[in-house]
Amino acid sequence: MSHQWNIVDATDTSHPDYYHRVVDCQWACPAHTDVPEYIRLIAQGRFTDAYMVNRHSNVFPGILGRVCDRPCEPACRRGRVEAKPVAICRLKRVAADHRDDVTARLPKIPRIKNGKRIACIGAGCASLTVANDLLPLGYEVTLFEQFATPGGLMRTNIPAFRLPASVLDEEIGMILGMGVDLRLGHRVESLKEMLEAGGYDAVFVGSGAPKGKELLLPGREEAAANVHIGISWLESVAFGHVERIGGRVLIIGVGNTAMDCCRTSLRLGARQVKVMARKPRAFFKASAWELEDAEEESVEIIVNRSPKAFVLENGRLAGMTFECMEYDLDPRGRIIAERVSGEEFIPADDVILAIGQDNAFPWIERDLGIEFNKWDVPVVDPATFQSTRPGVFFGGDAAFGPKNIIWAVEHGHQAAISIHRHCQGEPLAERLPPGVNLQSRKMGMHEWSYANDYAPAERRLMPHVSLKERFQKINIEVELGFSAEQVAQEVQRCLNCDVQTVFSAKLCIECDACIDICPVDCLTITPNAPEAQLRTQLKAPAKNLSQPLYVSAPLPQTRRVMVKDEDLCVHCGLCAERCPTAAWDMQKSHVRWPHAEDEARSLEQRKPKIA
Amino acid sequence: MTFITKPKVAHPSLPRNALGCTRRDYEGALSTLCAGCGHDSITAAIVEACWGLSLEPQNLVKLSGIGCSSKTTAYFVSGGHGFNSVHGRMPSIATGANAANRRLSYIGVSGDGDTLSIGLGQFCHAIRRNLDMLYIIENNGVYGLTKGQFSASADVGSKAKKGETNLQPPIDPVLLALDLGATFVARSFSGDKRQLVPLIEAGLRHRGFALIDVLSPCVTFNDHEGSTKSYAYTREHYEPAVLADFVPREREITADYGAGEASEVILHDGSRIVLRKLDADYDPGDRRAAAARVQERMSSGEYLTGLIYLDASGERPEFHQVSRTPEVPLNSLPYEALTPGAKALEKILARYR
Numbered sequence: 024m025s026h027q028w029n030i031v032d033a034t035d036t037s038h039p040d041y042y043h044r045v046v047d048c049q050w051a052c053p054a055h056t057d058v059p060e061y062i063r064l065i066a067q068g069r070f071t072d073a074y075m076v077n078r079h080s081n082v083f084p085g086i087l088g089r090v091c092d093r094p095c096e097p098a099c100r101r102g103r104v105e106a107k108p109v110a111i112c113r114l115k116r117v118a119a120d121h122r123d124d125v126t127a128r129l130p131k132i133p134r135i136k137n138g139k140r141i142a143c144i145g146a147g148c149a150s151l152t153v154a155n156d157l158l159p160l161g162y163e164v165t166l167f168e169q170f171a172t173p174g175g176l177m178r179t180n181i182p183a184f185r186l187p188a189s190v191l192d193e194e195i196g197m198i199l200g201m202g203v204d205l206r207l208g209h210r211v212e213s214l215k216e217m218l219e220a221g222g223y224d225a226v227f228v229g230s231g232a233p234k235g236k237e238l239l240l241p242g243r244e245e246a247a248a249n250v251h252i253g254i255s256w257l258e259s260v261a262f263g264h265v266e267r268i269g270g271r272v273l274i275i276g277v278g279n280t281a282m283d284c285c286r287t288s289l290r291l292g293a294r295q296v297k298v299m300a301r302k303p304r305a306f307f308k309a310s311a312w313e314l315e316d317a318e319e320e321s322v323e324i325i326v327n328r329s330p331k332a333f334v335l336e337n338g339r340l341a342g343m344t345f346e347c348m349e350y351d352l353d354p355r356g357r358i359i360a361e362r363v364s365g366e367e368f369i370p371a372d373d374v375i376l377a378i379g380q381d382n383a384f385p386w387i388e389r390d391l392g393i394e395f396n397k398w399d400v401p402v403v404d405p406a407t408f409q410s411t412r413p414g415v416f417f418g419g420d421a422a423f424g425p426k427n428i429i430w431a432v433e434h435g436h437q438a439a440i441s442i443h444r445h446c447q448g449e450p451l452a453e454r455l456p457p458g459v460n461l462q463s464r465k466m467g468m469h470e471w472s473y474a475n476d477y478a479p480a481e482r483r484l485m486p487h488v489s490l491k492e493r494f495q496k497i498n499i500e501v502e503l504g505f506s507a508e509q510v511a512q513e514v515q516r517c518l519n520c521d522v523q524t525v526f527s528a529k530l531c532i533e534c535d536a537c538i539d540i541c542p543v544d545c546l547t548i549t550p551n552a553p554e555a556q557l558r559t560q561l562k563a564p565a566k567n568l569s570q571p572l573y574v575s576a577p578l579p580q581t582r583r584v585m586v587k588d589e590d591l592c593v594h595c596g597l598c599a600e601r602c603p604t605a606a607w608d609m610q611k612s613h614v615r616w617p618h619a620e621d622e623a624r625s626l627e628q629r630k631p632k633i634a
Numbered sequence: 635m636t637f638i639t640k641p642k643v644a645h646p647s648l649p650r651n652a653l654g655c656t657r658r659d660y661e662g663a664l665s666t667l668c669a670g671c672g673h674d675s676i677t678a679a680i681v682e683a684c685w686g687l688s689l690e691p692q693n694l695v696k697l698s699g700i701g702c703s704s705k706t707t708a709y710f711v712s713g714g715h716g717f718n719s720v721h722g723r724m725p726s727i728a729t730g731a732n733a734a735n736r737r738l739s740y741i742g743v744s745g746d747g748d749t750l751s752i753g754l755g756q757f758c759h760a761i762r763r764n765l766d767m768l769y770i771i772e773n774n775g776v777y778g779l780t781k782g783q784f785s786a787s788a789d790v791g792s793k794a795k796k797g798e799t800n801l802q803p804p805i806d807p808v809l810l811a812l813d814l815g816a817t818f819v820a821r822s823f824s825g826d827k828r829q830l831v832p833l834i835e836a837g838l839r840h841r842g843f844a845l846i847d848v849l850s851p852c853v854t855f856n857d858h859e860g861s862t863k864s865y866a867y868t869r870e871h872y873e874p875a876v877l878a879d880f881v882p883r884e885r886e887i888t889a890d891y892g893a894g895e896a897s898e899v900i901l902h903d904g905s906r907i908v909l910r911k912l913d914a915d916y917d918p919g920d921r922r923a924a925a926a927r928v929q930e931r932m933s934s935g936e937y938l939t940g941l942i943y944l945d946a947s948g949e950r951p952e953f954h955q956v957s958r959t960p961e962v963p964l965n966s967l968p969y970e971a972l973t974p975g976a977k978a979l980e981k982i983l984a985r986y987r
Contacts, residue, residue, distance in 0.1 A: 104643060469637050477641030532865045533825055534670040534853060539678035542658075543645045563645040580869045591645055600638055603670025603853045 030551035033576040033584070036525070039457045042612040044570075045589050046521045048111055051098035053433040055616040056080040058095055058111055059521040063473065065118055066514040073118035075128055080616070082152050082198075082432050083177075085190045088116030089502065090181050092279075092310060092427040100518055103567075104543070104591055107482040109516045110505075117510050119190075125197070130159035130620070132201050137161035139446045142223040144211050147175020148428050149229035149419030151198050152435025156619040157442060158201040165223075166203050169210035170262070173199070176231050176420070177428060179258040180280065182287045183498035215388040218415075225414045225442045228401075229435070232420035234383040238275060238376050242333030242340075246374070249340035250333065253280045253377035260287055260497070267292050269372025273343060274298045275330055278308035281377035285322045288375070290497045297369065298324045299345065305356055316501070320490065325369075334368065342370035380425050391415075400424070407451040408438040414445055439619040447626055455617040455625055461610040464522055465599070471609055473522050475596040477542070478515035519594045523612045526585055528576040530606035533583070537598035537607055538562065543591045546598060551577070551584045561588060639664050652688035652884070660685045662709040667702060670857075672824030672850030672865075673772045677709045679827050680741070680770075683834035684711055687882060695731055695740045699724040699753060702779050703745030703772035703850075722753025725760035728767050729953070735963035736954050739838050740767035747777050750786040750805045757807075761814040761843050764952040768837040768844045771807055772824075774852035775863040782855030793860030806932065808942060811845045812925040817945040818844035819924070820878075821937065823868055824851065832907075833941060835880040840944075841902045842952040849937060862935075873931060876918045876940040879908040899946050909941060918944050 036042065044050045048058040057076055064073035077084035081091075091112050099108030139162050143150035146168035154164040172178060174191050199205060211217060217226065235252035237243075243250060249269065253276070259265040272293040274285045277300040285296045298317070300307060303326050307314065318324065328345035335341060345367050351360040382400050387393060394402045394411040401410050403417045410417055418434030420426060441451045464472045486503045493499050505513060538546045544563035551557070557572060558565045565572060565588040575585035599607040615621070640661070648656040660681045665674050684694065691713025698704035700721035707716050715738070719727040724742050732740060749757045749771050760769065775788040784792070787807070788800040811819045818840045822830040830848065837844035849868050851857050857864040862871075883904035899907045909918060917923055924943040931938040953959075960967060 104646070475638065477643050479642065532670070532853075532857070533869075534672065534851070534865060535675040535678070535825060535827070536670045539674055540640055542641050542643055544648065545645070564647055566647065580866055593641065593643055595638070595641055597638060597640060601669045603668065 031554050031557060031572070031574045031584075033528075034571070034573045036573070039459050039614070042459050042461070042523050043457070043614050045523060045592075046612065046614070047098040047100050048095035048109075049521065049614060051094045052080070053094065053430045054080040054436065055433075055614055056095070057521065057614065059517055059519050060611075060613075061118060062109070062111070062114055062514050062517040063519070065114055065510065066474065070118050070121040071123045071125060071128070074122040074125060077115055077118060078125075079618075081429060082155055082435075083148060083194045083428065084115050085119035085194050086177060086186060087428060088112060088114075088119050089190070090177075090186050091115070091429055094429070100520055100591070100593075101516055104518070104593060105481075110482055110485070110513050113485055113502075113505060114510070114513060117505055120504055126200075129197055129201070130155075132158055133161045135161065136163055139163070139224045140165065140222060141225050141227065141442060142167065142217065143227045143229055144214075145169075145175055145228070145230035145419075145421070146173035146195075146205065146207075147229055147231055147419055147431065148177055149421070149431040149435040149438070150175075150227060151195060152432045153227050153229070153418070153439045153442065154201070154203050155198045156436060156439035158198075158203065160443060160619060160623050162446075164203050166205045167209045167211050168205065168207050171207050173205060173207070175229075176233075176254075179261045180254050180283065182257065182260070182283050182290075184286070184290065184493065184501050185283070187498065187500050212386050213388065214386060214393075214415075215391055218391065224446050225416065227416045227418060227438055227442065228387075228421050229417075229419045229431070230384075230421045232380045232382045232425045234381045235376065236379040236381060238330060238378060240330060240332050242335055245335050245338070246333040246340040249372065250374045250376065253284050253375050254380055256375055257283060257287060260291070265291070269293065271295045271371045271373075272297070273369060273371040273374045274377055275374060276300075276377035276379070277324065278377060278379070279310060279313050280380070281375075282309050282313040282317045284375045284377050285317055286320055287497070288373075289320055289322070290494055293373075296322045297371075298322055299328045299330065299343075299369075300324060300326045301329045301348065302358070303327060303350065306358075319487070328367065328369075329363075331366065333374065340371065340374065342368055343374060344368050380420075382421060382424060404451075406437070407441040407454075408434055409441055409445070409451060416441060436618050440617065440622045443619045443622055444626075449626065455622055457617065458615040460613040460615065461523065461525060462613070464596075464609045464611055469600065471522075471596050471600075473519050473609075473611075474515065475519065475522075475594065475609075476515075477518075477593055477595055478512070480512045480516055482516065483509040483513045520592075521612050522594050522596070522609050524587065524592065524594070524596075524598055525608050525610045526573070526575055526587070527606050527608075528578055528585065530604045531575075531578050531585065532604055532606075533578055533580050534603060536601040536603065540597045540601045542595060542597065543593055545588045545590070545592045547586045548578065548583050549586055557586060561586060563588070563591075565590060651685055653690065655685065655688075657681055657685040660689075660691070660711050662712045665709045666705065668778075668854045670853035671702070672774060672848075672852070673703055673706050674709070675824040675827070676743075676770065676772055676830070676848050676850055677706050679824075679830045680710045680743075680834055682827065682831045683838065686831065687835055687838060689739060689838075693738050695738050697724050697728050697731070697740065697742040697767075699744055699748040701745040701748045701777075702852075703743055704748055706772070707743050722748050722751070722756055724748070724753065725756040725765065725769075728760065729763065729765055732765060732767065732953060733957065733959050735965070736766065736959055736961070737963060740765075741838065742767055742769045744769065744771055746771060746773045746775060746785045746787040746807075750807060754786075754805070758810070758814055761811055761816045761845070763956070764815075764817065764842045764950060766842055766952050766954060768834065768840070768846070770834070770837075771845070771847045772850040773807070773847055773863070774850050774856055775861070776852050776856040778852045778855055782852070789862040792862040793858070795855050795858055806928070807845065807847045808928055809925060811843075812921055812928070812943055815950060816845055816943070817842045817950055818941075819943040820844075820846045820941045821849070821939045822846055823849045823872060823937075823939060825865060825869065826872075826939075829874060829877065829940065832878050832880040835882070836878055836901070836907050836941070839880070839882075839901050839903060839905050840946065841948065842950065868937065871936045873936045873938050874940045875911070875913050875916050875927070875938050875942065877910040877912065878941040879910070881906045881908060899944060901946055902948060907941070907944065907946070909944075912940075918942060921945075
């Protein structure tokens with residue numbers, strides 16, 4: 024391998040990130056769910072297996088299959104090759120909806136415990152994941168929950184028409200069934216008391232970001248009866264404390280909570296719901312699909328209106344005044360100037376504020392050795408999730424502010440590893456590194472053990488309950504799930520990016536067969552050069568600079584190099600199929616993303632054996 | 635070969651030619667040749683060249699004889715006209731088609747067996763006729779379709795896959811073409827598209843007979859130690875003498891050539907060939923010297939490649955001038971012109987009485 028300054032060194036594909044990042048969805052997923060693998064299992068009708076692949080990484084496939092923020096989908100390669108990504112999230116729901124009973128396949132819980140006790144504060148997705156990972160290792164886990172039901176924001180903030188209670192109950196039940204000591208209706212008022220009382224070897228704080236942001240404008244106090252804070256209001260709806268809302272409702276803010284608020288309002292009697300956005304559509308925080316679903320229900324989204332005051336008539340809220348905003352954008356779409364061009368009054372019976380939420384830790388005393396930063400949130404290590412007080416860990420929204428369920432799950436996995444290492448007296452940072460296993464998919468002449476035909480079908484549309492029916496009750500799930508035919512087509516849209524093209528330079532005879540057959544022109548044999556120049560020497564332009572090029576070792580006959588632009592490879596396997604010397608092979612990459620059980624196994628193996 | 639078809643999906647930012655087509659639009663059917671066959675690379679080079687020339691597919695005629703090579707006309711430009719003829723008889727079909735319609739581009743793909751054994755006479759006469767076509771020989775030194783016997787282009791001393799040595803001297807198509815007065819003679823290699831693609835473009839635009847002898851390793855029967863037409867041997871004994879860059883009429887010369895490094899030849903349609911000599915003493919305009927150099931390099935086991943000889947002066951009349959074929963296709967001539975009638979026949983017959 025040459026180290027001359029003017030060429031690119033051969034790509035080190037043994038680095039665990041190399042093949043991992045080729046699988047765009049898995050790389051983008053905070054929990055690194057093996058998406059192509061479970062999609063293939065669904066294609067084979069193996070729903071339970073598909074569910075278990077999911078559960079291993081993301082713990083709540085049924086829940087996430089409905090309400091995940093899906094960072095995988097914008098990353099999906101299908102979206103670059105064609106227009107729309109694979110409906111990854113909704114396929115996850117297919118696995119959850121059609122699986123068999125998985126009780127027998129859940130981790131076994133040892134009867135004899137390891138003597139370590141863990142307290143988790145808040146029974147949301149982060150704490151539940153910690154329990155899920157630690158119970159099989161023999162830990163005793165106590166979950167403290169302020170409400171009478173577990174689930175945290177998944178239950179209180181996501182309306183039942185998007186996420187039915189039965190789905191929540193079942194997946195949370197799997198973890199509770201492992202033997203969690205669940206303390207419902209138990210609000211932790213003082214961390215100091217808990218720590219001083221002792222009895223826990225580690226404390227995990229997964230209490231979420233439960234404080235909705237306030238909008239202090241003239242009239243706010245006087246109109247209090249009809250101005251609601253989004254997440255608290257959704258919570259009251261979830262627990263049946265609120266059953267009605269006025270006919271005309273304004274939602275302030277345009278994030279995903281706003282979308283839940285506007286759609287919930289429609290189910291509580293509102294006839295006219297307007298979502299008020301300060302900025303143009305390109306700046307909306309809500310996911311595109313949540314906006315779509317709200318607009319399908321005739322919610323009106325009004326842009327460029329900045330709230331100015333609450334207006335009262337006869338001591339009751341009558342509406343709000345807004346400043347009409349105008350923005351100047353630069354060519355990249357960023358705001359460079361803004362001005363007020365007028366004012367507008369919009370009548371309303373109720374206003375819901377959905378402009379964000381904050382962490383709140385009034386129950387954590389500031390003299391416990393837990394350092395708080397200038398925003399008054401605890402300082403948390405982003406890799407170990409430990410606070411500045413050893414043995415106290417944070418995860419989910421409580422750690423770094425509001426994110427989403429899938430991030431909270433991954434925080435839980437990582438915190439569980441840290442808690443285990445902490446309890447075993449091992450340094451937290453020296454955790455197991457990730458790895459990748461590769462396994463050939465070649466079965467014989469022209470036979471590959473995956474469906475490598477490119478299916479030109481477009482993304483399937485999720486069928487919905489009709490607009491007439493869906494408002495009759497608050498808990499009618501709007502999305503019906505894919506039909507069998509839709510599943511059959513959607514699974515084939517997956518490009519199997521995890522079936523990697525693995526190249527062996529020493530076998531190459533430079534016959535060009537792979538280059539000529541590649542449908543997306545992602546291969547080139549060329550003299551080596553600095554990367555910027557190399558990108559201009561390729562058969563088709565490699566424009567995605569965030570995707571590194573694969574550069575082989577020098578080829579035996581001419582010392583040129585094989586360069587692959589992974590960006591648009593459709594993993595059809597034709598390079599391997601056409602290669603006369605099997606220099607190309609298609610190999611399934613299996614990303615080993617360690618969890619607490621792997622950590623435990625590795626620590627066990629390293630222990631000195633007593634003869 | 636493979637049974638898995640190349641999917642229709644393409645790179646979204648593939649460049650487009652003057653017709654708005656990408657090179658994917660110039661592809662043909664699924665190749666049934668062995669994986670790694672040099673012929674498939676030549677097919678890809680033809681696709682690239684036709685795309686680069688913005689050829690309208692319906693204006694291309696693809697002709698071939700029999701053999702692995704001759705199957706390849708099915709694998710490019712599906713929209714073109716194709717004729718898969720009798721073994722070694724492709725030049726006759728090309729002559730007839732050419733006579734009937736001189737406005738089309740003719741590309742004949744043949745092999746060393748089809749050209750140098752059974753079709754040698756036809757090949758020689760096509761050159762002699764100066765037929766307006768591009769004739770590509772996919773030359774691998776063996777009869778691949780019949781399991782790898784030596785062909786007429788196999789070198790003395792070359793070893794077959796099972797070990798026997800070839801004792802008969804080869805017929806070299808380049809020397810033959812130079813000797814018979816061809817006006818465009820080139821040699822290239824399937825593994826060097828940078829050289830091959832501009833040669834195909836230039837050959838398609840050249841008026842008169844253009845020959846490109848392409849060394850095209852047979853990956854199944856002639857890619858072993860001891861073969862003189864394997865990928866490895868060709869790369870080791872490969873000597874480009876003159877690089878030819880083809881510049882179509884509508885395109886500016888953008889490459890930057892040093893003074894005295896490049897010379898330019900203008901073709902009949904206004905497009906140009908920029909010749910860059912890698913060997914300062916070599917003159918691709920001197921037929922006798924070219925033949926001598928080819929022979930000299932051959933005797934030391936080297937393949938001289940590139941545009942070996944070019945005469946674009948138009949001094950040597952080509953087929954249409956000699957045969958005075960009509961400017962327009964026969965199918966567009968009025969009925970009266972095509973069939974002079976009984977009276978005219980009477981007159982002609984009267985000449986023989």
